Each structure stands twice: as C-alpha cells, then as structure tokens.
Amino acid sequence: MKTKIFIDGSEGTTGLRIHERFMGREDIEILSISQELRKDEEERRRLINSSDISILCLPDAAARESVSLIENESVRIIDTSTAHRTKDDWSYGFPELSAKHRQAVEKGKRIAVPGCHATGFISLLYPIVSEGILSSEYPISGFSITGYSGGGKSMIAQYEDENRAEEFDSPREYALSQQHKHLKEVKKIAGLSREPLFSPIVADYYSGMVVSVPVYTEFLKGCHTPDKLRLFFNDYYAGQKLIRVMPQSAEEEIKGMMAGNGCSGWDGLKLYVTGNEERAVLTAQFDNLGKGASGAAIQCLNIMLGCEEEKGLNL
Ligand SMILES: NC(=O)C1=CN([C@@H]2O[C@H](COP(=O)(O)OP(=O)(O)OC[C@H]3O[C@@H](n4cnc5c(N)ncnc54)[C@H](OP(=O)(O)O)[C@@H]3O)[C@@H](O)[C@H]2O)C=CC1
Numbered sequence: 164m165k166t167k168i169f170i171d172g173s174e175g176t177t178g179l180r181i182h183e184r185f186m187g188r189e190d191i192e193i194l195s196i197s198q199e200l201r202k203d204e205e206e207r208r209r210l211i212n213s214s215d216i217s218i219l220c221l222p223d224a225a226a227r228e229s230v231s232l233i234e235n236e237s238v239r240i241i242d243t244s245t246a247h248r249t250k251d252d253w254s255y256g257f258p259e260l261s262a263k264h265r266q267a268v269e270k271g272k273r274i275a276v277p278g279c280h281a282t283g284f285i286s287l288l289y290p291i292v293s294e295g296i297l298s299s300e301y302p303i304s305g306f307s308i309t310g311y312s313g314g315g316k317s318m319i320a321q322y323e324d325e326n327r328a329e330e331f332d333s334p335r336e337y338a339l340s341q342q343h344k345h346l347k348e349v350k351k352i353a354g355l356s357r358e359p360l361f362s363p364i365v366a367d368y369y370s371g372m373v374v375s376v377p378v379y380t381e382f383l384k385g386c387h388t389p390d391k392l393r394l395f396f397n398d399y400y401a402g403q404k405l406i407r408v409m410p411q412s413a414e415e416e417i418k419g420m421m422a423g424n425g426c427s428g429w430d431g432l433k434l435y436v437t438g439n440e441e442r443a444v445l446t447a448q449f450d451n452l453g454k455g456a457s458g459a460a461i462q463c464l465n466i467m468l469g470c471e472e473e474k475g476l477n478l
C-alpha cells in the first residue's frame with residue numbers, strides 16, 4: 164500500500180523541493196491541496212488527518228497551527244520549521260548523530276528537521292562534545308556563508324528583483340543581535356553550556372552554505388591536530404551515506420578556498436578540518452535546501468518508512 168503524504172506549504176521553497184523529490188516514487192501517494200484552499204484551515208485539517216505522514220513546510224506559526232489540527236492519532240509529522248526543534252516530545256531529525264537519534268526518527272511520530280545553520284554546527288560539535296574531546300563549556304563561535312534561498316520566498320524575491328538596491332551585490336552579515344533562531348537548538352542538541360557566538364553572511368547566489376567553527380587545538384582532548392580530528396570524524400561518521408569527511412588532499416582540490424555554493428544541488432554534507440596544530444577550523448559544507456532542509460526531510464521520511472535512506476536524494 165502506498166504511503167499517503169500531505170505537504171502543507173507545498174508552494175514554498177522547501178515544499179516545492181520536497182515535492183520534486185517524490186517524482187517517480189511508486190511507494191508514495193501525494194495528497195494535493197488546491198491552489199485556492201492551500202491556506203484554508205478546514206481543508207488542511209482534512210488532508211493532515213487523511214495522511215499517513217504530513218510534511219510541514221511553513222512559517223513557525225502556521226506549523227504550530229497544523230499540529231493543533233491533528234485529530235487522527237496515527238498521523239506522523241515531519242516539520243521543517245523552527246517551531247518544535249527544542250521540544251522534548253519531538254525527535255530531532257539528525258539520524259547520523261547517534262543510534263538513539265536514528266531510532267527516534269525510525270519510530271517517532273513527531274520529527275523536527277534541523278535548521279540549516281544548526282545542521283552545520285551540530286554535525287561538527289555533537290561528536291566532539293559527546294565523546295569528551297571538547298568541553299561543553301568551551302566558548303564556541305562560528306560563522307556561515309549562505310545562499311539567499313535560505314530566506315525563503317521573500318528573500319528570493321528581494322535578491323531577484325531587477326531594481327534591487329546595490330547592497331544586495333555584496334555579501335551581508337546578519338543576525339547582528341546575536342539571537343539567530345537556530346542557536347537554541349544548537350545549544351540543546353550539541354550539549355553546550357551556552358549558545359554560540361554566531362555571525363552568518365548571506366550572499367548573492369541561490370543555494371549552498373558553509374558553517375565554520377574555529378577551535379584552539381590545545382582545548383581538544385586527545386585530538387590536538389587536524390589529522391587526528393579528521394581521523395576521529397572519519398570513524399564517527401563511518402558508514403553514513405550523507406556525510407563525507409574530506410581528506411586533507413581535498414584542500415588542494417578546492418585550491419585553499421571554501422565556496423559557499425560548493426555543494427549546491429547535492430544532498431550530502433562534506434566535513435572539512437583545516438588549520439594547523441594550534442588553531443583548527445571545522446567546516447560543514449552542504450546545500451541549505453538539501454541536507455539543510457528538504458533533503459534532510461526526505462532522509463527522515465525514508466528512515467520512517469524503513470526504505471533506503473537515500474531514496475530520492477541526489478548523492
Ligand atoms: N529555505 C531554506 O533554506 C530553509 C527553510 N526552512 C524552513 O522551512 C519552512 C518553510 O520555509 P521556506 O520554504 O523557505 O519558506 P517560503 O516562504 O518559501 O514558503 C512558505 C510557504 O508557506 C505558505 N504559508 C504561509 N502561511 C501558511 C498557512 N497558514 N497555511 C498554508 N500555507 C502557508 C506560504 O504561502 P505563500 O506562497 O502565499 O507565501 C509559502 O508558500 C520555514 O519554517 C523555514 O524556516 C528550513 C531549512 C532551510
């Protein structure tokens with residue numbers, strides 16, 4: 164029997180990408196909503212409760228509303244918004260972190276897909292904090308470069324407006340108040356004692372991102388060099404199909420430059436360790452629309468359905 168999927172928010176950036184990835188899948192039946200009713204509460208209620216799995220691709224408030232419409236106890240939810248990521252009764256959809264995380268996705272009824280910046284931070288920090296290499300007290304800072312599709316339809320429209328202001332030509336730093344919405348989940352899931360200092364930069368290209376976390380190696384127990392850290396990450400993520408720990412030689416291939424769009428269109432995450440024996444930089448490079456959103460949602464869905472984790476993904 165086919166699994167009935169309803170995508171709430173199917174006309175948005177994430178919703179459209181998710182929809183595309185179901186093309187040609189015979190195990191899935193999409194429950195469609197008509198254009199004029201796509202924000203109608205009663206129609207959404209009907210479709211959510213008729214689905215096996217509803218995927219929410221909505222702003223936070225609308226995602227909370229969708230959850231409040233659930234009447235059928237067997238409906239499972241995958242939420243791509245920020246609304247439920249730090250809730251104890253939701254599973255955090257990052258199966259590579261540990262066997263416990265994978266099981267929570269396999270069996271969970273409420274799955275919150277990680278935020279894109281959070282995906283970068285947590286992929287780098289969870290392993291070293293949980294294994295005691297880096298203290299949870301270490302004052303983490305990080306920066307990111309992201310394509311403008313990360314800001315959804317409204318930011319895409321701003322960047323693609325032919326009369327846009329000159330400032331859009333330049334990379335722009337944001338979240339200046341140090342209150343980026345992903346920091347709470349980074350602190351909670353990576354097990355940090357405080358939220359990181361974080362300076363994201365949005366630039367004039369469509370998709371793809373890098374998140375980098377610099378660390379003084381003297382604070383890393385047993386892993387004082389980039390080589391040792393790389394080996395550690397290699398072991399930690401061994402066998403994971405969506406995470407690729409890059410060898411040192413990769414630095415030459417990218418000519419010493421980390422491009423924000425280096426993984427655009429690809430659904431995995433590349434993890435780099437660069438730097439030297441005193442100061443290392445851990446970097447996650449991926450697509451904000453791939454492993455950072457719709458790719459991660461599809462990966463979770465595949466795990467929930469017990470099928471190949473990478474089905475419908477571009478790897
Ligand atoms: N873009 C990205 O890289 C990432 C996005 N996310 C998250 O995914 C979610 C969706 O983001 P994104 O796709 O970028 O956003 P978009 O703004 O591109 O799309 C959101 C969609 O939701 C629709 N919508 C808004 N309110 C309602 C409602 N009450 N009922 C039904 N539909 C509604 C919008 O309608 P309309 O078309 O009329 O505006 C729009 O189509 C957000 O929570 C976002 O933070 C997560 C990770 C990465």
Ligand SMILES: CC(=O)N[C@@H](CCC(=O)OP(=O)(O)O)C(=O)O
Binds near residue numbers: 244245277309311365
């Ligand atoms: C460029 C840009 O604005 N990016 C967004 C990414 C938002 C996003 O992906 O947020 P959720 O995953 O939490 O929904 C931001 O930094 O807020």
